[in-house]
Amino acid sequence: MHLEKLKKSRILIVDDKPENLDVLIASLKRRDYAISVALTGEKAIALVKESPPDIILLDVIMPGIDGFETCRRLKEDARTKDVPIIFMTALSDTVDEVTGFELGGVDYVTKPFKLEKVLARVKAHLTIQSQKKALMDLNATKDQFFSIIAHDLRNPLFGLISLIELELTADQLNDWIKDVEISTKNMFKLLENLLDWANIQQGQMKFAPTLIPLHIIVSIGVDMYRTRADQKGVRLESRISSDTTVYGDIDMIETVIRNLLNNAVKFCSEGDEIVITEQPIGDNFVEISVADTGIGMSEVRQKKLFRIGERHKNIGTDNEKGTGLGLILCKEFVEKNGGNIWAESQKGEGSTFRFTLPAIMQRADLQAL
16 A cells, blocks of 8 residues: 555554544544544444444443453444454453453554554555455456456357357358457457556556647557547547647557447447547646547446446447446546546437546656656
8 A cells, every 4th residue: 555545544443542542643643643532442443333434442441331342342343344444452461461452453552553554554554454455356356357267268269169059151251251250359358458458457558657648649540540430420520620739658558549439339329420639728728529429328337337346238339349448447447547538328328438648748757768
C-alpha cells in the first residue's frame, strides 16, 4: 500500500480513559489518519457495524462488556470479522495476551504507551490488511480471467468444430467460409485483449508516453472499422482537429479507440451514425468522445461496465457477441495514462463513451526524465 493511502486509513479507538484518548488521537491525527472514538464496547460494535474502520485499537478493561467480549462479538459477525484488532491493556499477563490472540486479535500494546511502537504496529497491520485485500482481488481477477478463457474461447471453437463436421453442399460453402471468418476474427480479438490485459495486470506492458497527434490515431481506428460500418449501413465520422495533441502511450490509446469503435459499430444498425469528437478540459486535459445513435443501454447495464466481475451478455445488432473485456481494457489503459473513462446512455437513444487524456507532459513524467 502506498504511504498516502495508509495515512488516509480510518482508525477506531475504543477506550474509556480521556487521558489515553488524548494521547492517541493527537499522535494519529498528526499522521493524517481519520479517527473515530467509542467509550464502551457496545458503542464500538454499533459503530463498526455501521461503517467498518480499517483497524481498531481496543482497550481490554472497560465498563460494560470488556475488550475481549467486544472482540468476540465482532469476530462472530460476517460484516465485521475481518477488521484487524490491536488490544490495548495495562495487563502484562501472558494468559491475557493468549486470550486476545485466540479471540482473533492481531496484536497487543501495553500501557503506558510507547507511541512509536503503537504507530509502527498500526502501520504494519494496515499494510498487511491492504496486501491481503490486494491478494484477494488478484485471485478474483485471475478466476474471472480463466472463466473468460474457458467460456468465450470454447464457444467459437465449438462452432468451428461443428461446422467442420457438417457435410456441406457447394451453395452452403460460402456461408461456411463467412462463419469461419467471423469466428476466427472474434477469437483473435479476444486473445489480443486477453494478452494485453494479462500483461498490464502483471506489470509487463511497456509504457512509453509521448506527445501524439490525436487525429492520426483516431483515423487509424476509423479506417479499421470503416468497412464493417459500411456493411451495416452505419455512418462513421471523425471530427478530431489536426491541431489536437495528447500525451500518452500510443499503443494503449490506439487500443482504447479501437475497442470503443468496435463497441459502437456492434450496437448500431442501418441509418445510425458514430461520431468521434474532442474538446479541451482546461489547459491540461483533452476529452475524447465516441458517440453513437445505436440501441443504447439500460442504467443497470451501465453500472456493470468496466468491471471484470460482471458478465456481458448483450448481443450486437448483427448478432455480434462480446465479453465486455474490451471496455475493461479501455479503463485500465486510460487510467494508466492519467485519465478517466465513463459512459452516458439511454436505452433506444444511443451511447456516448468519454475519456480524458493529458494534453501535456505530466509532472511525474518530467521528474522521471
